[in-house]
Structure formats: C-alpha cells, structure tokens
Amino acid sequence: xxxxxxxxxxxxxxxxxxxxxxxxxxxxxxxxxxxxxxxxxxxxxxxxxxxxxxxxxxxxxxxxxxxxxxxxxxxxxxxxxxxxxxxxxxxxxxxxxxxxxxxxxxxxxxxxxxxxxxxxxxxxxxxxxxxxxxxxxxxxxxxxxxxxxxxxxxxxxxxxxxxxxxxxxxxxxxxxxxxxxxxxxxxxxxxxxxxxxxxxxxxxxxxxxxxxxxxxxxxxxxxxxxxxxxxxxxxxxxxxxxxxxxxxxxxxxxxxxxxxxxxxxxxxxxxxxxxxxxxxxxxxxxxxxxxxxxxxxxxxxxxxxxxxxxxxxxxxxxxxxxxxxxxxxxxxxxxxxxxxxxxxxxxxxxxxxxxxxxxxxxxxxxxxxxxxxxxxxxxxxxxxxxxxxxxxxxxxxxxxxxxxxxxxxxxxxxxxxxxxxxxxxxxxxxxxxxxxxxxxxxxxxxxxxxxxxxxxxxxxxxxxxxxxxxxxxxxxxxxxxxxxxxxxxxxxxxx
Numbered sequence: 001x002x003x004x005x006x007x008x009x010x011x012x013x014x015x016x017x018x019x020x021x022x023x024x025x026x027x028x029x030x031x032x033x034x035x036x037x038x039x040x041x042x043x044x045x046x047x048x049x050x051x052x053x054x055x056x057x058x059x060x061x062x063x064x065x066x067x068x069x070x071x072x073x074x075x076x077x078x079x080x081x082x083x084x085x086x087x088x089x090x091x092x093x094x095x096x097x098x099x100x101x102x103x104x105x106x107x108x109x110x111x112x113x114x115x116x117x118x119x120x121x122x123x124x125x126x127x128x129x130x131x132x133x134x135x136x137x138x139x140x141x142x143x144x145x146x147x148x149x150x151x152x153x154x155x156x157x158x159x160x161x162x163x164x165x166x167x168x169x170x171x172x173x174x175x176x177x178x179x180x181x182x183x184x185x186x187x188x189x190x191x192x193x194x195x196x197x198x199x200x201x202x203x204x205x206x207x208x209x210x211x212x213x214x215x216x217x218x219x220x221x222x223x224x225x226x227x228x229x230x231x232x233x234x235x236x237x238x239x240x241x242x243x244x245x246x247x248x249x250x251x252x253x254x255x256x257x258x259x260x261x262x263x264x265x266x267x268x269x270x271x272x273x274x275x276x277x278x279x280x281x282x283x284x285x286x287x288x289x290x291x292x293x294x295x296x297x298x299x300x301x302x303x304x305x306x307x308x309x310x311x312x313x314x315x316x317x318x319x320x321x322x323x324x325x326x327x328x329x330x331x332x333x334x335x336x337x338x339x340x341x342x343x344x345x346x347x348x349x350x351x352x353x354x355x356x357x358x359x360x361x362x363x364x365x366x367x368x369x370x371x372x373x374x375x376x377x378x379x380x381x382x383x384x385x386x387x388x389x390x391x392x393x394x395x396x397x398x399x400x401x402x403x404x405x406x407x408x409x410x411x412x413x414x415x416x417x418x419x420x421x422x423x424x425x426x427x428x429x430x431x432x433x434x435x436x437x438x439x440x441x442x443x444x445x446x447x448x449x450x451x452x453x454x455x456x457x458x459x460x461x462x463x464x465x466x467x468x469x470x471x472x473x474x475x476x477x478x479x480x481x482x483x484x485x486x487x488x489x490x491x492x493x494x495x
Contacts, residue, residue: 004048004061005077008041008087012094016116019324020401027108031098034112038095045091045100049302049481052084057484059194067133071183073191076130081485082332085478086126088258089339090252092467094119097244099460100347103354104152104242111152115244118144122252126259131179131191138175138220141253144349145237145245152242154412160236167223167233175220181213182268197267197492214272218265225257227317228287231310238306243350246302250309251343255335257351258285258316259407262328262489266320270492275322277410280321285419287314292426296433301352301359304434305345308385311423312338318420322413325483325490329398332482337384337392339472344381344464348374356450363433367441370450375439377453377461382431384468387424392471397424399479409493 014035023030048061062078079087097115105113121144124137142165150161181190185208190196225334233253238246254346266273270414291311298304312334319331351374353359356367384391387398405417453461471478 002043003063005063005079005087005127008044008091009077009094009120010125011037011041011044012116012123012461016113016120019116020113023109027105030108030112031102032244034098034101035095037116038091038098041119041123042091042095045088048079049084049088052079052081052481054480054484057487062129064129065357067130070362071132071191072189072314073132074130075133078129078194079127080354081481081483081487082262082489083126083259083485084298084481085332085336086252086255086421087123089255089336090119090122090126092463093197093248093339093343094123094252095299096343096347096460096463097247099456100350101242101244102246102456104244105253106152111148114144114147115248118148118248118253122248122256125256129193130176131182131193131264132373133191134193135172135176135179135230138256139172141256142172145241145249145253148245149237149241153240153245154242155240156236157240160233163233167230170249171220171223171230178213178216178220179245181208181216185211185213193264193267197488210269210272211276214265214269214276216394221257221260221265223257224254224260225313225317226254226310227283228290228310228314231287234310235303235306238309238346239300240302243346243354246350247307247343250305250346251339254309254313255339258313258320258331258335261317261320262332262486266323266328267489268494270489272491273321274409277321277323278412281318281404281413281416284314284317284321285416287311287317288420288423289314289426292423293429295430296426298430299361300433301361301364301415301438302346303431304361305342305349306347308340308427308430309342311427312342313344314386314423315397315420318404318416321401321410322417323409323493324403325406325486326399327403327407328486328489329479329482330396330401330403331480332394332486333392333471333475334400336478337453337468340464340468340471341384341391341393342380344468345385347380347461347464348381351377351453355452356447360411361437364438364444365441366439367447367450369443370440370447371452373453373458373461380437380441380465380468382435386428386431390472392468392475395472395475399475 119139124448
C-alpha cells in the first residue's frame with residue numbers, strides 16, 4: 001500500500017539530502033530541486049485532503065510499525081480532521097517559501113537544505129500519533145530555524161537565533177518531562193496519543209497529579225504558540241529571520257503550539273482543562289490586548305506584523321480553552337487562517353524591504369504609485385488580518401467569538417470574549433495605520449525607481465490571496481473536516 005503520509009513528511013528531507021550532496025556550485029539546479037521536492041508533497045497532501053473519508057471521520061491514512069520495542073514506541077502516523085488542514089497548510093507554505101526564496105544568492109545549497117528539513121519536521125509534528133515520535137520531530141525544527149536566522153537573517157540575527165533556541169529548548173525540556181511522566185504513570189506503558197486519550201488517565205492519580213503533567217506539557221506548547229509572557233522570543237525571531245523563515249515561523253511553526261494544546265493537553269486531560277480554563281482564558285485576553293497594544297507602538301514593518309501574531313494567537317488560546325465545539329473549531333480554523341494571512345503579510349513585507357531597501361515606517365510612504373500590485377495584495381492581507389468579511393480572518397474570528405461567548409464551561413466567559421473583541425478593534429487601527437504609512441501620502445522622491453512584483457512573485461502572492469478568499473467565502477471547505485477531528489475531543493470533555 002502506498003504510504004501517503006510518509007511520502008508527504010519525508011520527501012522534503014530527501015530533497016534536502018540530494019541538494020546537500022549533489023547540487024554544489026549550481027544555484028539554479030538547487031532551486032529547481034527544492035521546488036520539485038516541495039511541490040510533490042503539496043500534491044500528495046491535496047490528494048489526502050480529497051480522499052479523506054468525511055463520512056467515516058477518525059484517524060485515516062495510518063501507518064504503524066514497531067520502532068523502539070522496549071519502550072512500546074511506534075512509528076505511527078495518521079491524520080484526522082484536526083491535523084489534516086495543518087498538514088495541507090504546511091505543505092502549501094513549504095512550496096511557497098521556495099518561490100519566495102528564488103532570489104537568494106548566499107550559500108544557496110545550505111539555505112534550501114535547511115528550509116526543506118524545516119518543512120519535514122513541522123509536517124512530522126502534525127502527522128505523528130506517537131508521543132516520542134512527536135517529540136523527535138518537535139525538536140528537529142530547532143536546528144534548521146537556528147541556522148536560517150543566524151546565517152541568512154538580518155539585524156541582531158545571532159542574538160535572535162540563540163534566544164529562539166533557549167526559549168524553545170526550555171519549553172521542550174518541560175514537555176519531555178510531561179511525556180515521560182505520562183508514560184511511566186500509565187498501565188500498560190503507552191506513548192500512543194490515541195490510546196491514552198481514549199482509555200483515560202485513572203492510574204495517574206495514585207502517582208503524579210494530573211495537573212502537574214498538564215502544566216508540564218502545556219508549558220512547551222505555550223512557549224511555541226506563544227502565550228504572554230512567554231512570547232518575547234517571537235518578535236526578535238520574526239524581525240531578524242529571512243523572509244522565508246518568517247513565513248514558515250508565522251504560518252506553520254507556531255501552530256504546533258495550538259495543535260499540541262488541542263491534541264494532547266485537552267484530549268488527554270479534559271477534566272484538568274475544565275478546572276484551569278478560567279486561568280488560560282485570562283491569559284488569552286492578556287495576549288490579545290497586550291499584543292495589540294504593543295503592535296500599535298512598532299515602527300519596524302516586520303516587528304509590527306510579529307507582534308500582531310502574538311495578539312492573533314491569543315484568539316486561538318481563547319477558542320481552545322472555552323472548550324466548546326464551535327470555539328475549538330474556530331481555534332483550529334484560526335490557525336489555518338492566520339497561517340495564510342500572516343504568511344502573506346511577511347512575504348509582502350519582505351518584498352517591500354527587498355525592493356525599497358527600507359523597513360522603518362517613518363521613512364516609507366507613497367509607494368502605492370510605484371508598486372501598485374504589491375500595495376493591493378498587501379492591503380488584502382492586512383484586511384484579512386483585521387477580520388474583514390469574505391476573508392478567512394473574519395470566518396475564523398467569528399467562530400471563535402460565537403463559540404466562546406456561548407460556552408458553558410467557563411464562568412463569565414462572555415466578559416472574556418467581549419474583551420478579546422476589543423483586540424479586533426485595535427487590529428483595525430494598526431493595520432490601517434501601517435498601510436497608510438507605507439503606501440499612501442505624498443510620494444517620496446527617493447522611491448521613484450522602485451520596481452513592482454515580477455511574474456514569479458505575482459504567482460505566489462495570488463496563490464495566497466486565492467486561498468484566503470476561498471476560506472473566507474466558503475469556510476465549510478475546512479470546517480467540515482475540522483469538526484470531524486473536534487467531535488471526539490468534545491466527547492472527552494463530556495459534551
């Protein structure tokens with residue numbers, strides 16, 4: 001039988017190996033190989049999305065073979081309605097960042113090898129159903145992201161790369177402690193996410209408090225999401241990463257945090273999640289409002305978008321710990337939507353910075369006449385970020401707010417929801433302010449010769465716009481699948 005998921009996950013790293021070994025000194029060949037080995041997984045992911053049995057639901061396309069027998073660990077892959085959209089999103093972004101990186105000329109072979117390894121590690125996280133395998137893929141992504149920032153980044157790139165590693169490894173250490181606690185306190189010892197969630201955790205209460213393991217695991221995911229106050233690595237990493245690194249980081253990598261919260265923390269510890277939901281919803285409100293307020297103060301184009309991600313991922317946290325079917329569906333859709341919208345925002349910011357040679361908002365202005373196509377697409381991405389109807393941002397945020405407001409799990413959830421809605425109001429302010437500062441106002445003389453997007457750049461930017469509008473106009477194309485993955489989790493919560 002053809003192993004769809006293994007093909008999707010490992011084709012990029014096969015491409016990375018081929019590039020590293022055989023493409024030396026031929027940048028053009030390297031780029032074409034990278035395009036091929038990211039386009040094929042995208043085609044396979046589209047095939048899996050199309051072939052996914054909506055009537056059956058559950059985990060499909062499973063591959064399970066013994067891996068480390070003494071630990072009862074398996075090479076176990078599978079996708080359900082929750083993970084499949086994120087696999088497809090990552091495969092799409094993996095191909096897009098190769099096109100975005102087409103003008104890279106510094107150490108081309110190494111750059112694309114690291115980029116493809118990064119894609120494999122993120123795909124592996126979303127496809128893994130064994131906790132140890134999940135953790136291995138989770139850790140692998142640190143290496144390529146470190147090198148992408150420290151070698152091909154800008155500004156304080158070494159500082160930002162080290163800060164990213166320190167934060168991520170700290171969260172991962174706590175998460176590993178949680179996984180080991182989970183393993184040693186279940187009978188029989190198991191690393192299967194599916195089995196542990198379905199069988200419950202009654203044996204845990206006699207050994208280690210469930211809440212302790214809950215927060216050990218949550219810490220790793222909260223760093224990655226990120227949740228305030230564990231967010232400070234994100235603006236630095238985004239600001240100093242190369243454009244492709246920022247797109248993958250915002251589009252797919254931080255989604256690992258939200259996915260882990262739903263797949264592992266809420267699914268395995270439903271009662272603990274209910275007990276501590278008020279605390280986590282409070283952190284969601286803080287993340288949304290604090291992130292939005294700090295965004296208003298930014299004058300660096302990429303840093304502004306980075307802080308907006310902190311705010312928007314707060315919506316994901318709110319949707320998750322409102323613990324309702326609609327709110328969880330909205331949180332999952334918000335992860336997909338944010339990946340598309342913020343991925344496009346960083347791609348457009350990279351284009352502006354590359355073509356104009358400036359990123360300080362105080363020194364930009366009047367660019368709409370010189371680069372009209374970039375201005376229009378940047379505006380579409382910005383309007384999606386502030387939740388304009390017909391964009392995916394509106395559909396996702398609407399589901400999060402409606403689902404959270406109607407949740408019965410958290411006392412006073414309506415107040416929390418109304419407070420987070422204020423984040424959307426502030427988002428409208430900083431998005432429109434940014435667009436006005438960059439593209440409108442008097443034309444500055446030094447930018448008269450700036451070039452607009454070329455043919456290849458138009459291809460990837462219009463691909464992003466098409467998906468943002470498709471999900472915004474017809475969100476059921478994603479939510480119908482997401483609901484199939486959320487339903488079992490709601491049953492664990494007693495809904």
